[in-house]
Amino acid sequence: MLEFVDTSENMAAIGGLENLKNWLAQRRGAWDDAARNFGLDPARGVIILGVQGCGKSLCARAVAGEWKLPLVKFDTAAVFDKYIGETEKRIQQVFRVAEGLAPCVLWIDELEKVFAGSGPDSASVDAGVSSRILASFLSWMQDRKAPVFVAATCNNVTALPPELIRKGRFDELFFVDLPNQAERQQIFSIQLAKRKRNPAEFDLNQLASAAQGFSGAEIDAAVQSALYAVFANQQSLTTDALMAALAHTVPLSTTRAEEIQSLRIWAKQRAVPASGALAIAERASNLA
Ligand SMILES: Nc1ncnc2c1ncn2[C@@H]1O[C@H](COP(=O)(O)OP(=O)(O)OP(=O)(O)O)[C@@H](O)[C@H]1O
Ligand SMILES: [Mg+2]
Incomplete structure (x- = not known):
């Protein structure tokens, strides 16, 4: 149990x-x-x-x-x-x-x-x-x-x-909530390092922009699928390979936009945001 x-x-x-x-x-x-x-x-x-x-x-x-x-x-x-x-x-x-x-x-x-x-x-x-x-x-x-x-x-x-x-x-x-730009950069960096890659060799800013609306799990999955693709072709992992993997993903936040919005409204009254002040401000300005 x-x-x-x-x-x-x-x-x-x-x-x-x-x-x-x-x-x-x-x-x-x-x-x-x-x-x-x-x-x-x-x-x-x-x-x-x-x-x-x-x-x-x-x-x-x-x-x-x-x-x-x-x-x-x-x-x-x-x-x-x-x-x-x-x-x-x-x-x-x-x-x-x-x-x-x-x-x-x-x-x-x-x-x-x-x-x-x-x-x-x-x-x-x-x-x-x-x-x-x-x-x-x-x-x-x-x-x-x-x-x-x-x-x-x-x-x-x-x-x-x-x-x-x-x-x-x-x-x-x-x-x-879904990660903002800076948080997505951090998640890419963590996921790349976890897979023995040096995050400094990738354009994290570009990747994070392309991954707008992605959850951490979806970023994780995109990194994995890019790795499969380059491994099969005996290439090395690049920003372009990651961009291609991102382009093939439709994030849940697109298909479940309404559900996420109602969760946000519920949480606004009752819960503390898990993200820092900067991330919250950025999300608010995106919504405005
Ligand atoms: N903020 C994050 N930083 C780093 N990695 C993340 C982050 N969020 C998600 N991930 C990646 O996605 C995977 C799945 O995340 P996790 O299981 O914690 O999500 P969850 O919120 O519990 O989802 P679920 O609602 O499906 O249970 C993690 O193992 C990790 O690899
Ligand atoms: Mg869980």
């Missing part, structure tokens, strides 16, 4: 998202004795929501890597059982195991799926079970004594029960 996840990544693997990175950096070590004596409460957790493929899961992994804590992932499918009562028992077990591992990071991926169907108007047959699970989760979030930092990631906010995002349960709610 809990799965150990590799945490070799750290914050340097993430392009952009400066606000979120700074917030996490400030909370590093907030559970050791020195912090407690200083009067700090250990951080409880964070919800990272936003556009698909923009680094939410990457951030959850990097927090644990950066803080040098074990990372355990909540396996939703393994926790839910068709027998009434069994699921609730398992949830309690998950909490106990996580506390036994503390200090650790508990990653709940696709938070909205865990609590789907727990809304009061849900027609789903397991509504009763889901809302009891939500209640036990909320009380555990509030009362637990062991330092378990919960990193929850989420794509679909319409399915999130409002109780979850109410203040006091999680410390902060971050919204991850």
Whole structure:
């Protein structure tokens, strides 16, 4: 029900998202004795929501890597059982195991799926079970004594029960938007370096401009597909080869523009932007 996840990544693997990175950096070590004596409460957790493929899961992994804590992932499918009562028992077990591992990071991926169907108007047959699970989760979030930092990631906010995002349960709610020009440059640089290329040999500015509207995952995929193409032709990777790969991709932000726009509107009222001030200003001026 809990799965150990590799945490070799750290914050340097993430392009952009400066606000979120700074917030996490400030909370590093907030559970050791020195912090407690200083009067700090250990951080409880964070919800990272936003556009698909923009680094939410990457951030959850990097927090644990950066803080040098074990990372355990909540396996939703393994926790839910068709027998009434069994699921609730398992949830309690998950909490106990996580506390036994503390200090650790508990990653709940696709938070909205865990609590789907727990809304009061849900027609789903397991509504009763889901809302009891939500209640036990909320009380555990509030009362637990062991330092378990919960990193929850989420794509679909319409399915999130409002109780979850109410203040006091999680410390902060971050919204991850599509990367802006500077962030895309950083992502290209990270992805190229990851594949043993020297980013200084590429025109990152040109690439980032051509990748407007691309998510980090789409940039990652374009770099991979360019590598396949040049490898097959026994050529070396160039800016032109990358430009060709970008030209063959229609980003999700084009096909799902409406969905992303409604997510932005929702987040504007409720969430803190994960990007730094500069990126936010640039996006605003693009929209104007
Ligand atoms: N900001 C970023 N910096 C560097 N790489 C990124 C970034 N965003 C995405 N990527 C690349 O895309 C891959 C997928 O990103 P990730 O799984 O974190 O996205 P996600 O937001 O969790 O998406 P999903 O909504 O589909 O779960 C990463 O492994 C990484 O290679
Ligand atoms: Mg993810």
